[in-house]
Amino acid sequence: METVKLSTIVLTFSPELYPLLTPDELESFIVLKYGLQSLDKESVIEIVEASIERNKEKDAWVH
Incomplete structure (x- = not known):
């Protein structure tokens, strides 16, 4: 396992x-089960999408 910042991946x-x-x-x-070398472009897109969604939820306002 390897932990890296999203900026490094991107x-x-x-x-x-x-x-x-x-x-x-x-x-x-981001915790990568098989390390940075195991990623491909499709995996990176999935990680970026998940990070954006997580940040949107964190910043959501409840009315």
């Missing part, structure tokens, strides 16, 4: 996505 595999993410999203820690 810069390594999909640097074009970097400017689209918030600082909080980029600073998120």
Whole structure:
């Protein structure tokens, strides 16, 4: 297992996505079961999507 920041994953595999993410999203820690070398572009997209969803839920307002 390996723990890395989302920013490291994005810069390594999909640097074009970097400017689209918030600082909080980029600073998120991601635990990779099989390490950074096991990722592919599709996995990175899934991780980014999950991170965005998690941050949206965290920032949601309840009325």
